[in-house]
Amino acid sequence: MKTPLYLDYSATTPCDPRVVQRMLPFFSDAFGNAASRSHAFGWTAEAAVEEARSQVAQLIGAHQKEILWTSGSTEANNLAIKGVAQMYREKGNHLITAVTEHKAVLDPMKNLEAQGFEVTWLPVDGRGRVDLKQLEAAITDRTILVSLMAANNEVGTLHPIAEIGAICKQKGTLFHSDATQCPGKIPLDVEAQHVDLMSISAHKMYGPKGVGCLYVRRKNPRVRLTAQMDGGGHERGMRSGTLNVTGIVGMGEAARICREEMATEAQKLRALRDRLEARLLKALPDAVRNGDPDARLPHLANVSFPYVEGESLIMGIKELAVSSGSACTSASLEPSYVLKSLGLGDELAHSSIRFSLGRFTTEAEVDFAADRVIAEVKRLREMSPLWEMVQDGVDLSQVKWTHH
Amino acid sequence: MAYSDKVLDHYQNPRNVGSLDKNAPDVGTGVVGAPECGDVMKLQIKVGDDGRILDAKFKTYGCGSAIASSSLATEWLKGTTVDAAAQIKNTQIVEELSLPPVKVHCSVLAEDAIKAAIDDWRKKKAAAQAAGKPAAQGAQP
Numbered sequence: 001m002k003t004p005l006y007l008d009y010s011a012t013t014p015c016d017p018r019v020v021q022r023m024l025p026f027f028s029d030a031f032g033n034a035a036s037r038s039h040a041f042g043w044t045a046e047a048a049v050e051e052a053r054s055q056v057a058q059l060i061g062a063h064q065k066e067i068l069w070t071s072g073s074t075e076a077n078n079l080a081i082k083g084v085a086q087m088y089r090e091k092g093n094h095l096i097t098a099v100t101e102h103k104a105v106l107d108p109m110k111n112l113e114a115q116g117f118e119v120t121w122l123p124v125d126g127r128g129r130v131d132l133k134q135l136e137a138a139i140t141d142r143t144i145l146v147s148l149m150a151a152n153n154e155v156g157t158l159h160p161i162a163e164i165g166a167i168c169k170q171k172g173t174l175f176h177s178d179a180t181q182c183p184g185k186i187p188l189d190v191e192a193q194h195v196d197l198m199s200i201s202a203h204k205m206y207g208p209k210g211v212g213c214l215y216v217r218r219k220n221p222r223v224r225l226t227a228q229m230d231g232g233g234h235e236r237g238m239r240s241g242t243l244n245v246t247g248i249v250g251m252g253e254a255a256r257i258c259r260e261e262m263a264t265e266a267q268k269l270r271a272l273r274d275r276l277e278a279r280l281l282k283a284l285p286d287a288v289r290n291g292d293p294d295a296r297l298p299h300l301a302n303v304s305f306p307y308v309e310g311e312s313l314i315m316g317i318k319e320l321a322v323s324s325g326s327a328c329t330s331a332s333l334e335p336s337y338v339l340k341s342l343g344l345g346d347e348l349a350h351s352s353i354r355f356s357l358g359r360f361t362t363e364a365e366v367d368f369a370a371d372r373v374i375a376e377v378k379r380l381r382e383m384s385p386l387w388e389m390v391q392d393g394v395d396l397s398q399v400k401w402t403h404h
Numbered sequence: 405m406a407y408s409d410k411v412l413d414h415y416q417n418p419r420n421v422g423s424l425d426k427n428a429p430d431v432g433t434g435v436v437g438a439p440e441c442g443d444v445m446k447l448q449i450k451v452g453d454d455g456r457i458l459d460a461k462f463k464t465y466g467c468g469s470a471i472a473s474s475s476l477a478t479e480w481l482k483g484t485t486v487d488a489a490a491q492i493k494n495t496q497i498v499e500e501l502s503l504p505p506v507k508v509h510c511s512v513l514a515e516d517a518i519k520a521a522i523d524d525w526r527k528k529k530a531a532a533q534a535a536g537k538p539a540a541q542g543a544q545p
Contacts, residue, residue, distance in 0.1 A: 309442055311467040315407070315415060335442075346440035383421050383471065385446035385463040386439060401438030402516075 001368050003319040009204075009358030010153055010181060010300055011323060015250065016206035016359065022253040023208065026246040034243045035234060045245045052252025056213055059255040060179070060198060061189035068214045068235045069248055073180040074104040075228075076199035076214035077147075079239065080176045081108040083225030084145045084197070085117055088174075092142035098122040098130050098149075099341045100157075105147050105178055118142075126343050127292035128157030132167065139171045150179040150198075151186065154325065154338040154354060155291030156300035158186065165194025174223060180204050180212075184258030185266055185297050190215055196223050202247065206359060207254030211247030214239075265359060270298035272357050272366050277301045279370040284377050286390075290325075290339060290352060304344065304352040305373075307387035308380040310335075313353065316376035320369050325352030347386075407468055408502035414472035419479050422461040424448040429532060432525025434517045443470045443510065447517035449481055449489070451525055457481045457489060462517075469507040473497050473514035481518065490522055 006014075015023075026048065034049045036042025050064065057064040070076045085095065097109050099121050113119045120138045122130045130148065139146070146168050151158050161177050168175035176197035182188055183205040190198055201212035216238070217223045231240030258265075280303055281287050290302040302325070305313060310324040325336035335349035344352070355369065381387040386396060407415070423446075426433045431450050437443040443466035450459040460481035462474040476497060481489050497503070497511035 307465065309466050309470075311442075312415070312471060315468045346442070350439075350442045383418060383463055384465045385435065385444050386465045388423065388446075388463055396439065401440075401444070402436050402520075 001319075001365065004321045005319055005365055005369060006321045007355045007357060007361070007365075007369055008321045008323055009361075010297075010354065010356035012203045012209065013206045013358055014360070015208055016254060016257055018257060019207055019250045019253045023246050023250040026249050030245075032245070034245050035232065045243075048249050048252075049243055049245055052248045052255075055252040055259075056200070056255040057215075059183055059188065059259045060200070060215060061191050062198075062215050063218060066190075066215050066218050068216055068238055069243055070212045070214055070239060071210055071244070072203070072212035073102075073178060073199045073201035076201075076212050077102070077104040077176075077178055078108050079214055079225060079228050080197040080199060080216075081105065081145065081147055082112065082228055083238070084174055084176070084223070085112050086226035087224050088144040089117075092140075092144045094118045094120070094140060094142040094144065096120040096122065096135065096138050096143060096146045096148075098124060098159075100124050100128055100152055100154075100338045101147065101149055102153055102178060102180070105149070109147070122148075124157075124341055128152055128155050128338070128342050129292060129295075130159060130164075132160070132163060135164065136167050136171070139167070139173055143171070143173045145174045145176055147176040147178070149181075150177045150188070151181040151297050152291070152338065153181050154323075154336060155302045155342065156181070156297035157292040158295040158297065160295070161195060162193040168196075169194045174221075181297055181300075183255065184262050185269070185299060187262070190217070196221070202251035202254055205251075205254045205258050207251040208247045211244050211251050213251070266298045269357050269361075272361055272363060273299055273301050273355075275363070276355060276357070276366045276370055277303065279367075280373060283370075283374040287377075288348060290342065290344065290348075299357045301355045302339075302352055303355070304339075304348040305377045306348060306351060307384045307390065308351055308377055310350045310352060312380055313351065313373075313376060316380060317369075317372050319372055323354040323356075325349045325354065410476075410501050411469055411472040411503070414475040414501070415468040418462075418471055418475040420459075420461050420475065420482070421463065423463065424450050424459065424461050429528055430525075432521040432523070432528065434520025434522075434524060436516045436520055437466070437513050439465065442466060443513055445470065445474050445513050445517040447474060447477060447514075447521045449486075449521045449525060451486055455485050455487065457484055457486060466510065466513075467507070469501070469503055470510040470513060472501055473503075473510045474517065476500060477514045477518055486522055486525070489518055492518055 032041030032045035034045040054064040174196045196217040198215040203209040288304040339349040424431045446463045460478040464474045494511035494515040
């Protein structure tokens with residue numbers, strides 16, 4: 001087994017070799033600026049960009065003219081949220097989102113709040129789901145945007161975006177969805193799901209880093225945005241800046257592969273993920289699966305291992321590249337806000353591990369990962385005073401701890 | 405996060421993991437920290453008649469630095485006297501393990517655990533003396 005073994009595909013993916021092959025000429029021979037209209041170098045680049053635009057559009061059921069290139073999902077989210085807020089401020093000053101969104105949605109919202117916009121922060125239930133009745137009730141005639149992710153990046157819970165889209169459409173408010181985790185995993189269709197704006201990033205779908213896109217609906221309704229980047233008027237004036245042709249070509253090819261292979265790939269991922277999860281939960285009493293057991297991404301498992309601490313677990317399974325809900329490694333010492341929003345106590349949040357599998361994960365790798373995690377959790381539990389207390393019949397919630 | 409070789413060594417080969425009988429008169433137990441803070445340390449000492457620490461054991465729920473801090477503490481405790489043990493400072497642990505600033509709290513917790521274990525032992529001893537029974541571990545200077 002080649003270690004460290006990569007099981008963090010929700011953080012980023014390697015480029016598919018087919019993507020790399022497709023990109024290579026655009027680093028050197030075909031280096032033209034897609035905005036150069038006066039010569040063949042520009043025309044070649046422009047043709048490649050438009051082909052990629054069409055490939056990405058097909059992935060999400062959009063028209064190619066509705067795809068706007070960005071540097072990634074963070075920029076796409078910023079552009080969608082701030083761009084809508086500024087463009088529609090005459091209509092209203094109210095936006096709605098949920099507490100489990102990525103920081104790239106939460107922070108632009110906070111920024112708007114500081115500027116005088118009103119933001120409703122919807123809570124989630126223990127599975128990470130928003131209450132659609134609560135969403136509906138929160139929409140007023142001053143609401144200009146609802147932003148809810150298609151799938152959560154930490155626990156994998158899917159929001160029912162088709163139903164959310166229908167509510168927004170009926171109420172006459174725009175709907176933005178951060179779908180960064182979804183391409184190649186779950187079907188995306190901006191028409192059927194009534195999505196007005198959608199953010200996607202190449203590096204989560206076996207494309208390169210530094211490129212992404214924002215889908216912006218052109219009809220029923222036509223969505224307008226205030227540009228956040230002014231300059232040469234690229235991308236219909238909504239996002240200036242010379243296009244990252246090489247990256248865009250890679251994203252196009254990545255989108256093509258995701259679309260064509262999703263049916264088989266998602267099934268394979270689900271089987272591997274279920275195998276990993278089943279082994280962990282069977283071997284380790286009290287291990288807890290986080291998120292929605294039903295509506296969730298097929299490649300992701302988020303599991304808490306009570307009585308052991310997350311950072312020490314990560315340290316013990318250093319052959320595995322995974323993410324932890326414990327923020328002990330950062331300066332803040334605060335555990336994941338997403339897990340806390342689901343109602344997990346700090347202790348469970350601290351001991352959670354996110355495993356995200358991908359295109360190149362094998363069954364042997366999954367078994368190796370399960371073996372390592374099981375062995376290490378057992379070792380750390382033998383070292384854990386909490387595990388000892390529980391074995392002695394102590395109710396940890398009744399213990400008087402000395403807080404620091 | 406980069407760990408020092410000493411932290412890694414204590415984490416991979418922790419010394420003196422285990423438990424002593426917390427009800428024994430010559431055993432002092434200290435439990436400090438809280439699960440929601442991400443660290444709980446249990447440190448125990450077994451003290452001989454001459455005030456020397458005969459044995460020390462720990463169990464720790466916490467990051468690698470917390471495990472290493474408590475493991476190191478038990479190494480230092482064994483064979484020393486209770487009075488000397490009470491003088492152990494967290495800064496010595498920080499220095500020995502090369503803990504970075506964000507991990508200083510692990511060493512503080514270890515110092516607190518040592519003090520709590522000694523307190524517990526002293527209380528048991530005082531209670532035994534007050535009850536008129538000769539202290540199980542003999543006179544303490």
